[in-house]
Amino acid sequence: MNKVPMTVGGFQSLKEELRWRQQEERPRIIEAISEARAHGDLSENAEYHAAKEQQSLNEGRVGELEDLIARAEVIDVSKLSGDRVKFGATVVIIDEDTEEKKRYQIVGDQEADVKSGRISISSPIARALIGKGVGDAIEVNAPGGARGYEIVDVSFG
Template sequence: MSKVSYYTAEGLKKLRDELKQLKDIERPRASQAIAEARDKGDLSENAEYDAAKEAQGLLEMKISKLEETLAGARLIDESQLDTSKVLVLSTVKIKNQTNGMEMTYTLVADGEADLASGKISVNSPIGKGLLGKSVGEVAEVKVPNGVMKFDILEISR
């Protein structure tokens, strides 16, 4: 049974595009590499053939994993989300109580997380600590060296 995960329309499109790329372009390319290696003679001592077969196996595993992810993927209807609490797709402005630093993160599904663009996974330690909190509350996040406390300053979509 596949695990249900929630995606934005953009994230879902990205997954589908990647799967299409793997199936329509990479899979035929792997088959072609195997055919070329097979044409070079004795398969028992053909390292190129072995490498091509291994690459094909890895590609098929990646395709299978993507198909499983897509089977459990659900599109999030942003209009139905409550803006008073931190949920998936919430953009949250937080302040670290220890050093006073303010940060803004958008909580997204695992597959869409990208720290460089301020998107963190709802399953990350900070994401889990922020979920369900409201403005004015303190989120306590367990990290390897203790507990970090963040003030929730603002929640938006």
């Protein structure tokens, strides 16, 4: 059983989603199924079939969340330090072509959200950054072609 790295915040959000799906969403769906059943013939009851599909999707996600939580390797980023990029690091890079600065935190796959500056540890840019330090240049093979970046800052916490 391989561990899934994630930050404390990512672990908490998974636990909150699991709680919501089990304690709020599951009873709501069960109520919708009961209500749809009361309408009679189930073979042509669209509400019933839609509620059953919602139930299936919800239970599938509950199983997925339980698995992720069981395999979670929670890493407290505030306790990390160093001058090399590793999981949890916040990295500032400059695009060598456009001089544009970008700031990313390297997080677990489940927490990744590029819009808020969190990239997955398994993304091409994160893999290129791991083990590097300030002043190092990296090249990332992106869908639009190879891009060059220079690391200008590495911090934790």
